[in-house]
Amino acid sequence: MHEASIALSVLEIAVDSCRKAGYNRIESIRLKIGRASGIMIDALLFAFNAVKADTIAAEASVIIDEIAVSGLCSSCDKDFVTEEKYVLCCPECSSASFNIKTGRELEIIDMEVF
Amino acid sequence: MKVEVVTRILEANERIAAENRRLFDKATVYVINLMSGPGAGKTSLLERTIKELNGKIKTAVIEGDIAGTSDAERIGSLGVPVIQINTGGACHLDANMINEVLESLPLKETDLLFVENIGNLVCPAEFNIGEDMKAMVLSITEGDDKPLKYPLMFQESSALILNKIDLLPYTNASVEKIRKDAMSLNPSLKIFEVSCKTGKGIAEWAEWLTEKVKS
Ligand SMILES: Nc1nc2c(ncn2[C@@H]2O[C@H](COP(=O)(O)OP(=O)(O)O)[C@@H](O)[C@H]2O)c(=O)[nH]1
Numbered sequence: 001m002h003e004a005s006i007a008l009s010v011l012e013i014a015v016d017s018c019r020k021a022g023y024n025r026i027e028s029i030r031l032k033i034g035r036a037s038g039i040m041i042d043a044l045l046f047a048f049n050a051v052k053a054d055t056i057a058a059e060a061s062v063i064i065d066e067i068a069v070s071g072l073c074s075s076c077d078k079d080f081v082t083e084e085k086y087v088l089c090c091p092e093c094s095s096a097s098f099n100i101k102t103g104r105e106l107e108i109i110d111m112e113v114f
Numbered sequence: 115m116k117v118e119v120v121t122r123i124l125e126a127n128e129r130i131a132a133e134n135r136r137l138f139d140k141a142t143v144y145v146i147n148l149m150s151g152p153g154a155g156k157t158s159l160l161e162r163t164i165k166e167l168n169g170k171i172k173t174a175v176i177e178g179d180i181a182g183t184s185d186a187e188r189i190g191s192l193g194v195p196v197i198q199i200n201t202g203g204a205c206h207l208d209a210n211m212i213n214e215v216l217e218s219l220p221l222k223e224t225d226l227l228f229v230e231n232i233g234n235l236v237c238p239a240e241f242n243i244g245e246d247m248k249a250m251v252l253s254i255t256e257g258d259d260k261p262l263k264y265p266l267m268f269q270e271s272s273a274l275i276l277n278k279i280d281l282l283p284y285t286n287a288s289v290e291k292i293r294k295d296a297m298s299l300n301p302s303l304k305i306f307e308v309s310c311k312t313g314k315g316i317a318e319w320a321e322w323l324t325e326k327v328k329s
């Protein structure tokens with residue numbers, strides 16, 4: 001629901017990192033987004049296209065690596081990966097005590113600049 | 115040319131949340147981030163709780179709403195320091211919005227600061243503001259399917275205040291189902307059944323809060 005403010009943060013971080021590296025045009029930005037991050041990718045891309053206008057990222061495309069939700073169950077001690085956005089209980093043994101390992105990422109990985 | 119960035123997109127928020135945390139620790143204020151869907155009874159709970167704690171614990175309130183000042187007026191009439199934040203559309207409070215108003219609050223004279231977040235069962239749970247504890251209100255009239263439909267807030271909260279329990283006879287909601295589903299999401303969740311209309315359950319909740327603040 002707050003994809004617009006996330007898009008603005010992405011833009012700020014990207015523009016800043018580009019300038020710091022001594023370049024002034026961004027060609028593409030690669031993001032890592034976990035499926036349990038609460039972010040709707042379509043809405044994020046839409047918002048990014050709106051905020052990038054008139055900046056050094058105006059031509060930039062966004063590439064997204066979607067990360068599945070995974071965890072380790074404390075009851076049966078098994079690792080799991082799921083297609084679901086949220087894990088309510090361990091898919092193996094149904095226990096509610098587990099630790100999420102991946103799926104909540106919201107990161108900028110790298111960018112192509114020139 | 116490739117540039118490595120590897121930055122968490124919410125890093126700026128985390129940084130400011132840590133700065134808030136430092137200010138709260140310095141003034142020894144316990145901070146509760148109070149969340150719920152719209153109309154679940156956050157402001158009503160604050161009114162009841164503040165009256166119950168009256169004299170024993172010094173409270174202050176930050177009111178978050180998309181627009182309007184009516185909640186701050188309700189709290190202000192109890193004689194408690196209160197600041198209204200209007201987000202103008204944003205669906206949650208973030209650490210920076212809190213940071214900007216802290217100067218206007220008498221933190222040194224405050225034991226317990228309540229932050230009433232924007233009415234929304236989703237986004238507020240994703241942004242830390244530097245709080246000691248997240249707590250949420252669910253009103254019985256919202257239905258007993260909410261824990262499994264909006265799991266994150268139930269997972270992030272330390273306390274669930276199940277409000278409007280006076281209306282239970284008029285709904286088909288099951289308190290047992292809410293308890294069971296919420297506990298399956300978060301086994302350490304502390305659940306209080308209250309009515310801000312009749313005052314039922316408020317004393318237990320206030321007592322538990324007092325222990326948290328004093329410890
Ligand atoms: N019957 C009943 N109504 C309540 C209770 N708590 C709050 N309300 C009503 O619910 C509405 C929304 O309450 P409010 O505190 O403004 O909710 P907020 O939006 O979460 O701050 C108001 O009309 C309150 O009077 C309760 O325990 N029982």
Ligand SMILES: [Mg+2]
Pocket residue numbers: 156157158185230
């Ligand atoms: Mg309110």
